[in-house]
Amino acid sequence: MDFAQILSNSVAFIIAPATIAYALAAIGLSVQFGYAGLLNMGIAAYMAIGAYGYAISTLTFGLPWWGGVLVGIVGSVIFSLILGIPTLRLRGDYLAIVTIAAAEVLRLLFLTATFDEITGSADGLSGYHESFRGANPFPEGTYGFGPFTMSANGAWVTTFGVILVAVSLLVVWALMRSPWGRVLKGIREDEDAVRALGKNVFSFKLQALVLGGVFGALGGVVYALPSSVNPGSYVTSLTFFVYTALLLGGAATVFGPVLGSVLFWVLQTFLGNVLPGLASSGILPISSSQASTLRFILVGVALMLIVIFRPQGILGNKKELTFVK
Amino acid sequence: MSSEIPEPVLPVSPMPHAPRPKSLGLHKGEPAPGVAKVDPIIIADGITRTFGGLTAVNVDQLEIPRNAITALIGPNGAGKTTLFNLLTGFDKPDTGSWTFDGKSLSKVPAYRVARMGQVRTFQLTKALGLLTVLENMKLGAKGQTGEHFFQGLFPGIWRKQEKEIEQKAMDLLVKFKLDAKKDDFAASLSGGQRKLLEMARALMSDPVLVMLDEPMAGVNPALTQSLLDKILDLKDEGMTVLFVEHDMHMVRHIADWVIVMAEGQVVAEGPPLEVMQNPAVIDAYLGAHQEIDLGELTGRYTPEGKI
Numbered sequence: 001m002d003f004a005q006i007l008s009n010s011v012a013f014i015i016a017p018a019t020i021a022y023a024l025a026a027i028g029l030s031v032q033f034g035y036a037g038l039l040n041m042g043i044a045a046y047m048a049i050g051a052y053g054y055a056i057s058t059l060t061f062g063l064p065w066w067g068g069v070l071v072g073i074v075g076s077v078i079f080s081l082i083l084g085i086p087t088l089r090l091r092g093d094y095l096a097i098v099t100i101a102a103a104e105v106l107r108l109l110f111l112t113a114t115f116d117e118i119t120g121s122a123d124g125l126s127g128y129h130e131s132f133r134g135a136n137p138f139p140e141g142t143y144g145f146g147p148f149t150m151s152a153n154g155a156w157v158t159t160f161g162v163i164l165v166a167v168s169l170l171v172v173w174a175l176m177r178s179p180w181g182r183v184l185k186g187i188r189e190d191e192d193a194v195r196a197l198g199k200n201v202f203s204f205k206l207q208a209l210v211l212g213g214v215f216g217a218l219g220g221v222v223y224a225l226p227s228s229v230n231p232g233s234y235v236t237s238l239t240f241f242v243y244t245a246l247l248l249g250g251a252a253t254v255f256g257p258v259l260g261s262v263l264f265w266v267l268q269t270f271l272g273n274v275l276p277g278l279a280s281s282g283i284l285p286i287s288s289s290q291a292s293t294l295r296f297i298l299v300g301v302a303l304m305l306i307v308i309f310r311p312q313g314i315l316g317n318k319k320e321l322t323f324v325k
Numbered sequence: 326m327s328s329e330i331p332e333p334v335l336p337v338s339p340m341p342h343a344p345r346p347k348s349l350g351l352h353k354g355e356p357a358p359g360v361a362k363v364d365p366i367i368i369a370d371g372i373t374r375t376f377g378g379l380t381a382v383n384v385d386q387l388e389i390p391r392n393a394i395t396a397l398i399g400p401n402g403a404g405k406t407t408l409f410n411l412l413t414g415f416d417k418p419d420t421g422s423w424t425f426d427g428k429s430l431s432k433v434p435a436y437r438v439a440r441m442g443q444v445r446t447f448q449l450t451k452a453l454g455l456l457t458v459l460e461n462m463k464l465g466a467k468g469q470t471g472e473h474f475f476q477g478l479f480p481g482i483w484r485k486q487e488k489e490i491e492q493k494a495m496d497l498l499v500k501f502k503l504d505a506k507k508d509d510f511a512a513s514l515s516g517g518q519r520k521l522l523e524m525a526r527a528l529m530s531d532p533v534l535v536m537l538d539e540p541m542a543g544v545n546p547a548l549t550q551s552l553l554d555k556i557l558d559l560k561d562e563g564m565t566v567l568f569v570e571h572d573m574h575m576v577r578h579i580a581d582w583v584i585v586m587a588e589g590q591v592v593a594e595g596p597p598l599e600v601m602q603n604p605a606v607i608d609a610y611l612g613a614h615q616e617i618d619l620g621e622l623t624g625r626y627t628p629e630g631k632i
Binding site: 171174175177178179180181182183185186188189190192193194195196197198199200201207211252 | 413415434435436437439440444445446447451452453454455456460461463464465467469470471472473474476477478479480483487523526527529530
């Protein structure tokens with residue numbers, strides 16, 4: 001077991017595309033769940049829309065890369081409207097049921113062989129990189145240092161992703177200190193009270209769903225940028241992983257989603273390397289494939305522990321923990 | 326023997342008020358259920374609301390007088406809160422129409438009703454727990470530019486209005502003695518303080534009609550006095566107040582007009598003292614023993630002073 005290599009692999013995930021994708025999706029969830037109290041259990045579907053929207057419009061319709069990003073965004077807005085208009089008038093938990101179901105419907109649509117020519121069904125999509133890589137401002141070579149060494153393409157994906165995260169954070173930060181964000185937080189606490197004060201609660205909830213969905217779709221785009229779109233990625237457990245990252249960092253905080261995603265991926269990679277290593281060197285009495293599954297069990301346990309003992313997350317306000325709703 | 330019973334000590338107000346006379350002559354003709362008012366702010370016609378087989382509200386005709394304090398009383402389950410919900414758009418009636426300030430409110434959603442100047446509070450207080458007291462207050466202000474998505478992104482657009490709102494919120498908090506708590510989470514307030522906060526928050530929107538659902542429930546006697554004062558102040562400032570309350574002492578003293586509901590219907594209305602003499606009201610709600618000390622009813626205490 002090469003411990004230095006494992007550490008280096010883990011640390012590299014601080015700015016890996018997957019981490020950035022999770023961070024964007026978690027920022028979207030923080031708007032929807034953390035600030036507006038909308039229990040969106042379908043963030044994986046938003047990521048799928050971003051990824052497939054990007055890949056399909058580049059491959060099938062020959063759009064440039066930025067056109068693909070726009071298609072992903074527009075697709076997520078339409079999805080939010082379809083989901084939100086019938087369900088946001090209902091109580092919060094219904095949204096959770098509907099979004100989880102809608103996410104599954106969408107995933108199965110992408111998976112079915114009927115649309116194989118467009119979606120690639122079970123094989124997914126790949127080979128859509130030409131336009132994005134053509135826009136790469138970095139000349140060929142290697143960039144970065146130590147664990148963060150990457151190719152020119154990798155550097156471009158990372159830079160693009162980091163810029164998206166920075167812009168998203170800026171937007172969320174600006175909105176949540178504004179009266180708009182105050183109404184959203186009010187809705188999270190008690191929507192009837194906010195309604196009684198003359199605010200159009202439905203409209204605010206729809207705006208939050210759309211905004212969060214756009215971040216989710218951007219997360220999906222970044223998830224797809226380095227290699228391929230695989231329908232197996234956008235399953236319900238992806239939603240739970242993003243929730244874990246979000247709750248770890250702090251659901252109702254600006255930087256929490258980013259911190260949570262970084263910690264989540266670094267720990268995931270670390271455990272994914274260490275546990276099989278421990279198993280193969282006989283320290284853990286299990287096979288090494290069992291050991292790599294063990295980390296998902298640990299994710300589940302971690303999610304439970306966070307929700308029970310630190311529901312406000314690492315960056316959340318300590319005072320918020322003192323009160324039980 | 327009865328001379329041994331100490332005379333009840335009347336609470337002495339630290340600042341004696343100028344007398345605040347009750348509004349008289351609010352109605353046209355004899356007071357009876359559904360009587361027309363001289364200047365009604367709400368006129369309701371044929372409102373019914375059923376939940377399954379239960380008719381919760383069945384009001385033929387009801388008018389609420391403007392710039393007066395009207396109390397809505399009645400036994401538990403009489404439909405008072407349901408009527409509140411219907412009038413404020415939080416619930417939809419099966420039949421009926423009603424107007425506020427001459428404008429029809431049928432099918433108008435709750436938030437628009439509030440924007441028209443008819444704000445309400447809730448029987449179970451709805452303080453927004455994880456917002457600070459000041460944020461709770463600021464949320465109450467109407468017509469905020471910064472509440473629009475794109476304007477919200479640029480503080481330059483809304484900062485000036487925000488300052489004005491904050492000033493107004495602070496003034497109200499001082500009035501309601503909550504200014505020291507402005508940075509605390511509303512969840513840390515006591516039940517009575519939450520009632521105060523909810524009322525103050527409702528006032529942030531400069532309402533025309535304030536509807537209070539049991540404003541005194543769970544509030545200690547000292548606080549009750551100051552809340553009563555606040556309600557009377559509202560009337561002095563030109564607002565109309567409609568409130569639901571079970572405390573007859575309070576109803577008698579601050580209401581200009583009383584509407585009594587039972588089993589979903591208005592069974593009596595009129596000036597407080599007259600309504601409370603009404604046999605139907607005594608039957609349906611007050612009970613025959615309202616003037617007798619509770620101790621005599623329960624046998625814990627006799628007029629002779631024996632315990």
